[in-house]
Amino acid sequence: MMKKLVFAAAAAAVAMSLGAAQAAEGIQAPKSTWSFSGIFGTFDQAQLQRGYQVYKEVCAGCHAMDLIAFRNLAELGYNEDEVKAIAAEYDVTDGPDDEGEMFDRPARPSDYFPNPFPNAKAAAASNGGSVPPDLSLMAKARAAGPDYLKAMLMGYEEDVPESVLQQIFEIETEKNRKRAEEIGLTDYNRVESVEDLGLPDTSSFNAYFPGYGIAMAAPLGDEAVEYADGTPATLENHAADVAAFLMWTAEPALDDRKQMGIKVIIFLLIFSGVLYAAKRKCWADLH
Amino acid sequence: MAADSAHASQHSPDGEETRRDFLYLVAGAMGAVGTGAFAWPLINSMNPSADVLALSSTEVDLTPIEVGQSVTVVWRDKPVFIRHRTEDEIAAANDVAINELPDPQTDADRVVKPEWLIVGGNCTHLGCVPLGQKTGDEKGEYDGWFCPCHGSHYDTSGRIRKGPAPLNLPVPPVEFLDDTTIKIG
Amino acid sequence: MSSGQPFQTNNAIIKWIDHRLPIFSLTNDTLVDYPAPRNLNYWWNFGSLAGLALVVMIVTGIVLAMQYTPHVDYAFDSVERIMRDVNGGWLIRYIHMNMASFFFIAVIIHIFRGLYYGSYKAPREILWILGVVIFLLMMATAFMGYVLPWGQMSFWGATVITNLFSAIPLVGESIVTWLWGGFSVNNPTLNRFFALHYLLPFVIVGVVILHIWALHRFGSNNPLGIDAKGPQDKIPFHPYYTVKDAFGVGVFLLIFSVFLFFAPNFLGHPDNYIPANPLSTPAHIVPEWYFLPFYAILRSVPDKLLGVVLMFASIGILFILPWLDRSPVRSCKFRPVYKWFFWVLLIACVALGWAGQEAPEGAPLYISRVATAYYFFHFLVLLPLLGVIERPKPLPASIAEPVLGGGEVWSNAAAKPMEKA
Numbered sequence: 001m002m003k004k005l006v007f008a009a010a011a012a013a014v015a016m017s018l019g020a021a022q023a024a025e026g027i028q029a030p031k032s033t034w035s036f037s038g039i040f041g042t043f044d045q046a047q048l049q050r051g052y053q054v055y056k057e058v059c060a061g062c063h064a065m066d067l068i069a070f071r072n073l074a075e076l077g078y079n080e081d082e083v084k085a086i087a088a089e090y091d092v093t094d095g096p097d098d099e100g101e102m103f104d105r106p107a108r109p110s111d112y113f114p115n116p117f118p119n120a121k122a123a124a125a126s127n128g129g130s131v132p133p134d135l136s137l138m139a140k141a142r143a144a145g146p147d148y149l150k151a152m153l154m155g156y157e158e159d160v161p162e163s164v165l166q167q168i169f170e171i172e173t174e175k176n177r178k179r180a181e182e183i184g185l186t187d188y189n190r191v192e193s194v195e196d197l198g199l200p201d202t203s204s205f206n207a208y209f210p211g212y213g214i215a216m217a218a219p220l221g222d223e224a225v226e227y228a229d230g231t232p233a234t235l236e237n238h239a240a241d242v243a244a245f246l247m248w249t250a251e252p253a254l255d256d257r258k259q260m261g262i263k264v265i266i267f268l269l270i271f272s273g274v275l276y277a278a279k280r281k282c283w284a285d286l287h
Numbered sequence: 288m289a290a291d292s293a294h295a296s297q298h299s300p301d302g303e304e305t306r307r308d309f310l311y312l313v314a315g316a317m318g319a320v321g322t323g324a325f326a327w328p329l330i331n332s333m334n335p336s337a338d339v340l341a342l343s344s345t346e347v348d349l350t351p352i353e354v355g356q357s358v359t360v361v362w363r364d365k366p367v368f369i370r371h372r373t374e375d376e377i378a379a380a381n382d383v384a385i386n387e388l389p390d391p392q393t394d395a396d397r398v399v400k401p402e403w404l405i406v407g408g409n410c411t412h413l414g415c416v417p418l419g420q421k422t423g424d425e426k427g428e429y430d431g432w433f434c435p436c437h438g439s440h441y442d443t444s445g446r447i448r449k450g451p452a453p454l455n456l457p458v459p460p461v462e463f464l465d466d467t468t469i470k471i472g
Numbered sequence: 473m474s475s476g477q478p479f480q481t482n483n484a485i486i487k488w489i490d491h492r493l494p495i496f497s498l499t500n501d502t503l504v505d506y507p508a509p510r511n512l513n514y515w516w517n518f519g520s521l522a523g524l525a526l527v528v529m530i531v532t533g534i535v536l537a538m539q540y541t542p543h544v545d546y547a548f549d550s551v552e553r554i555m556r557d558v559n560g561g562w563l564i565r566y567i568h569m570n571m572a573s574f575f576f577i578a579v580i581i582h583i584f585r586g587l588y589y590g591s592y593k594a595p596r597e598i599l600w601i602l603g604v605v606i607f608l609l610m611m612a613t614a615f616m617g618y619v620l621p622w623g624q625m626s627f628w629g630a631t632v633i634t635n636l637f638s639a640i641p642l643v644g645e646s647i648v649t650w651l652w653g654g655f656s657v658n659n660p661t662l663n664r665f666f667a668l669h670y671l672l673p674f675v676i677v678g679v680v681i682l683h684i685w686a687l688h689r690f691g692s693n694n695p696l697g698i699d700a701k702g703p704q705d706k707i708p709f710h711p712y713y714t715v716k717d718a719f720g721v722g723v724f725l726l727i728f729s730v731f732l733f734f735a736p737n738f739l740g741h742p743d744n745y746i747p748a749n750p751l752s753t754p755a756h757i758v759p760e761w762y763f764l765p766f767y768a769i770l771r772s773v774p775d776k777l778l779g780v781v782l783m784f785a786s787i788g789i790l791f792i793l794p795w796l797d798r799s800p801v802r803s804c805k806f807r808p809v810y811k812w813f814f815w816v817l818l819i820a821c822v823a824l825g826w827a828g829q830e831a832p833e834g835a836p837l838y839i840s841r842v843a844t845a846y847y848f849f850h851f852l853v854l855l856p857l858l859g860v861i862e863r864p865k866p867l868p869a870s871i872a873e874p875v876l877g878g879g880e881v882w883s884n885a886a887a888k889p890m891e892k893a
Contacts, residue, residue: 039734066549067549067552067556069338069341071337071341072556109341110338110341110342133746136552137552137745137746140737140742140745141742141743141745141746142742143742145742210755250745252556253555253556253562253563256562257562257563257566257733257736258733258734260563260733261729261732261733261734262733264729264733265726265729265730265733267317267321267324268321268722268725268726268729269726270317271314271317271318271321271722272719272722272723272726274310274313274314274317275314275715275718275719275721275722276719276722277310278307278310278311278313278314278715278718278719279715279716279718279719281303281306281307281310282307282711282712282715283712283715283716286510286707286712311711311715314715314718318718327560328559328560328563328564329531329532329535329560329564331559331560332535332538332539332558332559332560332561332564333535333538334559336539336553336557336558336559336561337556337557337558337559338553338556338557339557
């Protein structure tokens with residue numbers, strides 16, 4: 001059927017073009033396999049706990065996570081007492097008391113993660129002028145989500161494979177060549193090293209960060225965090241674990257959503273089947 | 288033939304008709320179940336959310352409360368009266384003919400430790416906050432609390448003694464974490 | 473059976489009520505005994521699907537409004553609170569988010585169905601115009617709804633779209649300031665958008681009622697585009713079309729569920745999970761997919777005012793479509809030439825949608841210009857011209873004839889005088 005083909009082609013074109021909108025200008029973050037990928041994927045609690053440890057010991061020094069409360073950690077498999085103990089490690093400001101003074105008290109499970117800086121200006125002042133972004137929704141606020149986060153954390157000059165560097169140099173050289181061509185020059189700058197990219201001194205090279213210059217110095221390396229469960233403390237594990245943890249903070253209902261989805265789709269398949277049969281029976285008299 | 292097509296089925300064999308009706312029935316039932324399943328989350332979303340429930344317990348340090356003194360704390364957005372009762376008040380609370388009370392309850396049923404009375408601070412009539420927490424307050428005829436809205440009198444155990452309120456001031460779930468710290472809720 | 477049988481019942485209470493308030497008669501005439509052409513195909517399902525989407529949007533929207541805070545300091549967090557803490561909140565919010573897209577999908581297919589089968593032609597001009605009004609109201613509602621989460625795309629989308637009005641000579645700037653209630657998109661803007669986002673869906677319901685009223689005046693058009701000759705051409709809406717529509721609903725919800733549960737953010741934009749920041753614009757700002765064709769028309773013109781005018785004209789032109797198309801034949805089935813241009817128009821619209829989300833330079837800009845030019849050429853030149861020069865195929869004698877007499881009978885039928893529309 002001509003019509004159906006054209007329609008399908010149009011629909012595919014729309015879908016593809018929407019996908020293309022997500023494409024970055026630099027190189028694509030490599031796809032990782034996640035426990036939560038796919039229709040039946042769920043979070044791996046042990047990995048989330050490791051990821052939380054990385055966040056807590058490394059990222060939380062600069063990055064806030066305003067949307068997460070200690071009580072949410074119960075979803076990572078901690079019991080009530082463990083959640084209380086984790087919360088009590090932090091002090092939060094409460095008050096005013098009967099004298100009108102603000103006071104510090106140990107955090108309770110209902111408290112939200114404390115912000116490392118009192119306000120955005122203080123955060124900017126301590127970090128060379130740029131505010132470290134809140135990480136609560138980071139995995140949904142970047143196009144490739146956890147793939148990007150993992151790749152970015154492993155994307156610093158000393159960690160990234162030589163082949164990726166060469167790829168970037170080729171892309172950038174090609175861009176320079178095109179730019180020169182447009183204004184009628186034959187000479188153009190070849191990019192042969194990270195220095196040739198001309199990043200500002202205050203930023204570090206990162207293969208996956210848009211524009212390559214990231215204000216955050218490499219936060220992770222091998223042995224950055226010592227895991228209690230014996231998982232090897234490699235950079236890749238750290239990066240993957242914290243990326244998975246950030247996926248959970250961004251989309252805590254992911255497990256519920258997928259489980260409900262399977263049930264709803266099975267129900268609707270049967271429902272549509274029954275309705276189709278009813279429709280056939282009903283219309284059989286007519287034709 | 289087309290004109291009476293809606294009734295055409297009556298010319299079909301009975302088996303066909305039964306099958307069609309059965310399909311209609313199944314489809315209708317599944318539609319009803321589906322609609323209900325869709326409606327439930329919408330209705331349930333109006334129940335207290337996780338962040339509201341997380342604040343549903345309050346811990347209170349009792350050390351600063353002197354004998355004879357009362358404090359009001361907030362639990363689930365509402366006042367809770369904590370009274371450090373004197374010997375006399377405890378005696379008065381016990382010296383009552385239980386069966387004559389509008390809402391019979393012994394004092395022992397209402398406290399964990401006799402010196403600490405902890406009751407919800409909303410009149411059981413229509414929810415006003417009774418007087419009696421501050422030293423200068425009108426405390427009613429039974430030296431407990433007096434509700435200014437419609438004149439209910441509560442005794443030193445927070446029980447209704449006189450007036451329109453039907454029930455005693457409610458006792459929230461209280462747990463002594465140690466001698467001087469309680470957890471309400 | 474099929475036409476105009478008065479509503480009858482043996483239930484005394486229903487009789488009593490219906491005598492005073494004929495609501496049962498009305499329902500019966502509208503949804504039960506309503507005589508519909510017997511040959512409607514599945515493309516006719518999308519009207520009821522759009523109606524379903526509207527109901528779902530209103531129901532979920534009311535529940536969301538109970539949890540949402542329309543204030544620049546709290547809006548983003550209140551949406552995240554819905555996603556995290558409110559019981560089933562993530563489900564309700566994702567339904568609202570994705571059903572908005574599916575509402576547009578249903579309505580767009582409904583519109584193209586109308587274009588293909590000539591449903592806008594006499595005597596259904598007002599029916600069509602009301603439909604265009606609904607489409608406009610939907611776009612306004614969707615735009616304001618997208619602002620409410622107060623993410624980066626919300627803020628910058630609101631800024632860019634409201635600034636369109638600054639293109640109006642002399643009073644443009646004043647109008648924009650009035651729209652904002654200040655000197656930028658800010659709290660007053662958010663508050664009024666919330667108020668209107670809540671109001672407009674009920675206005676849409678009102679216009680939908682008029683739309684259905686106008687529909688029932690002459691009944692549905694049909695794939696042959698000819699008028700019903702008698703009762704043999706029609707069947708009662710219930711059970712034939714209720715069961716067929718219900719099946720459509722099942723399939724529609726099935727496809728919707730795949731997005732809802734397994735790719736709820738596929739049709740959204742990651743930047744809207746970053747709180748609005750008036751000091752930093754995202755690198756690529758794109759509107760929601762259903763605005764992309766219009767956005768492409770806007771950007772295809774180098775002149776600001778002309779771009780805005782063309783964008784609004786692209787919808788405005790639909791209001792006069794019934795008078796632009798001069799052909800007396802409704803259905804494309806019998807219009808051998810126009811049929812092909814219908815597909816060209818569809819491709820042009822898809823191309824505009826694609827170009828709308830690319831940077832406006834190079835190939836995308838070129839394509840959007842060609843497609844924009846074709847869009848207006850199609851409606852302003854082609855349609856009036858084809859009405860005169862096209863030689864339509866012979867029309868069948870009646871709806872029942874090809875249905876009852878087997879596929880090929882009608883094409884052999886002697887060419888009848890054109891159905892005078």
